[in-house]
Amino acid sequence: MKRLTLVCLSLIATVACAQKVPALYQDADLKLGAKLIENNQCDACHIRNVGGNGHSIYRPAGRVNSLSLLRGQVEACNTTLNLALFPDEVTSIAAVLNQDHYHFE
Ligand code: HEC
Numbered sequence: 831m832k833r834l835t836l837v838c839l840s841l842i843a844t845v846a847c848a849q850k851v852p853a854l855y856q857d858a859d860l861k862l863g864a865k866l867i868e869n870n871q872c873d874a875c876h877i878r879n880v881g882g883n884g885h886s887i888y889r890p891a892g893r894v895n896s897l898s899l900l901r902g903q904v905e906a907c908n909t910t911l912n913l914a915l916f917p918d919e920v921t922s923i924a925a926v927l928n929q930d931h932y933h934f935e
Contacts, residue, residue, distance in 0.1 A: 851925055851929075852897055852925075852928070852934065852935055854897045854898065854901070855897065855901075855921055855924060855925040855928065857918055857921055857922075858918075858921050858922045858924070858925030858926075859918070859922045860922065860925055860926055860929065862919065862922045863919075863922030863923045863924075863925055863926035863927075864926050866915065866919055866922065866923050867923055867926060867927075870911070870913055870915075872884075872907075872923075873885075885930075885931060888927060888931035888932065890931065890932045890933065890934070894932070895934075896934055897924075897928065897934045897935075900924050900927060900928060900932055900934065901920060901921060901924040903924075904920050904923050904924045904927070905920050908920055
């Protein structure tokens with residue numbers, strides 16, 4: 831019983847944290863961002879580079895070490911890959927990557 835309570839509490843904490851969007855990304859649409867990541871083959875190409883599920887390409891302790899650099903990196907990919915994403919779409923993608931991988935504040 832006690833253990834179940836603990837599990838529930840940590841679940842609630844996870845959900846609450848997951849929904850936190852930093853001020854810089856306040857216009858982000860997380861659902862849209864996730865969809866864009868899927869539609870633009872982000873993972874497919876990263877998998878070719880690093881294997882696994884491609885997620886190890888995201889290195890929070892590396893060169894990309896702040897919210898604005900993260901958004902800048904996504905913008906750079908947008909330009910290099912000719913994805914023609916709108917600014918709010920770039921922000922939404924960055925917000926999803928931050929929520930799932932970087933956890934910058
Ligand atoms: C054609 C291949 C390719 C595609 C498609 C691609 N990427 Fe990348 N991406 C790379 C490579 C290669 C690197 C590593 C570059 C480096 O380390 O200098 C990278 C690195 C990154 C990084 C930096 C990781 C870090 O922490 O240093 C981010 C963020 C990123 N990509 C986001 C995206 C997003 C978002 C998309 C889809 C919109 C995308 N990429 C699509 C090849 C790709």
